[in-house]
Amino acid sequence: MATLYQLHSTMDTLRRSVDEMxxxxxxxxxxxxxxxxxxxxxxxxxxxxxxxxxxxxxxxALADDISQLSVDTTGKLGLPSKLSGVLTDNEWVNLTQDKQFNKVVTIAL
Incomplete structure (x- = not known):
């Protein structure tokens, strides 16, 4: 069984969040x-x-969160090649309930 980690971090807390994970x-x-x-x-x-x-x-990542980024930023990040998927809110909820995950851990420092 696997864990689904949900990271909600600022740049200032990202390293600590990864350390915690x-x-x-x-x-x-x-x-x-x-x-x-x-x-x-x-x-x-x-x-x-x-x-x-x-x-x-x-x-x-969530589609709504990506839509908050500028088109220029999204292009520079090259998200399609770095993400396994872009999720709607419903897909996110379904992912958190997927049987492949025995736990969901949210890290928001």
Whole structure:
């Protein structure tokens, strides 16, 4: 069974959030980026590498959160190649209830 981590972080708290997540991380876990966290996806990737988190089953973001970013920012981030999926609110709820996850952990520091 896997864990679905939901990260809601500012740039200032992202490293601490990743550190917190690393304490219980297992191969095959997934991440949902909430709020502005999606704007820091490159930093997230760097922090995950620093800590040695690998074998991520999926990284997702909410369509509503991405729509809050400017078109220029979205283009520069290259989100389609970095995300496993962009979720509607209903898809997000369904993902949190998916049987592949035995727990959902929200980290919002």
């Amino acid at each position: 690393s304490r219980t991380w297992r191969s095959g876990d997934s991440i949902v980026l909430l709020g502005t966290t999606v704007a820091f996806i490159d930093w997230l990737d760097a922090y995950l590498g620093d800590i040695g988190i690998e074998d991520i089953a999926g990284i997702y």
